[in-house]
Amino acid sequence: MTPPIESPGEAKPRAKRPSKNRVKLLEVARKLFGEKGYAETGTEEIVAAAGITRGALYYQFADKEDLFRAVFEEMLAECGQEIFEKTMKGIEHDREDLHVGTQVMLDIFSRPEVKRILLLDGPVVMGWADWREVQRPFHLALIGHALEHLVDEGLIPDQPLEPLADVISGAAMQAALAIANAQDPAAARKIYGESLAQLLRRLAGPSNM
Structure with missing residues (x-):
């Protein structure tokens, strides 16, 4: 079975490190989507739990659906x-x-x-x-x-x-x-x-x- 990742010896460009806000949003959204489901989770709840502003959310993701897709x-x-x-x-x-x-x-x-x-x-x-x-x-x-x-x-x-x-x-x-x-x-x-x-x-x- 092939690993779903590149071979360790394969040269690849260095990936840009995601921002702290993006990492936090993904972490919080994953927890809320997993516990409550997409429909029952609002963006206000996500940003409050992440401790960031709505503007920071929409800087990283186009909308809640875009955030879900990333998760x-x-x-x-x-x-x-x-x-x-x-x-x-x-x-x-x-x-x-x-x-x-x-x-x-x-x-x-x-x-x-x-x-x-x-x-x-x-x-x-x-x-x-x-x-x-x-x-x-x-x-x-x-x-x-x-x-x-x-x-x-x-x-x-x-x-x-x-x-x-x-x-x-x-x-x-x-x-x-x-x-x-x-x-x-x-x-x-x-x-x-x-x-x-x-x-x-x-x-x-x-x-x-």
């Missing part, structure tokens, strides 16, 4: 890094990337703050098409390389992997959404997690995952 993208990147790290610790062979990684993703996306921002409010605030498009590079990075391992070992036919990665990410995200909206998330996590595992076992053969 969303920051959280998505953090989740991707955590999924990669936990997957690498949880496998003994590269062929296990896909199965372990998707199960780790379901666990992380089941956390209350992550579930609220990435799964429940994300599609509503950003719109379904934009929500999917923002996540697509994240899923292609985490799933695409895992599929390359399966091709290299002859466990699946050599084929264009991007469409297959899209299909698998769609199945994984549908499982995550079903868990997020379930009355009993723990029971749903077990059911949908096993369904996803069965799907991926059939992809590479029952004896290989």
Whole structure:
């Protein structure tokens, strides 16, 4: 599974350090969006909790939706890094990337703050098409390389992997959404997690995952 970050040895321009106000706004907004939801969180509450003026908020972000998107993208990147790290610790062979990684993703996306921002409010605030498009590079990075391992070992036919990665990410995200909206998330996590595992076992053969 490929990490959703650049290789440590890859030269890249030094990123400009974000301002203290921006960092504080992201921190406070993330907490409030995660606890109360986007609709129930006002900009006045955000700036009061951050200890800054409304002018400072609008200097950093165009509006509340722009702030939410920044929180969303920051959280998505953090989740991707955590999924990669936990997957690498949880496998003994590269062929296990896909199965372990998707199960780790379901666990992380089941956390209350992550579930609220990435799964429940994300599609509503950003719109379904934009929500999917923002996540697509994240899923292609985490799933695409895992599929390359399966091709290299002859466990699946050599084929264009991007469409297959899209299909698998769609199945994984549908499982995550079903868990997020379930009355009993723990029971749903077990059911949908096993369904996803069965799907991926059939992809590479029952004896290989």
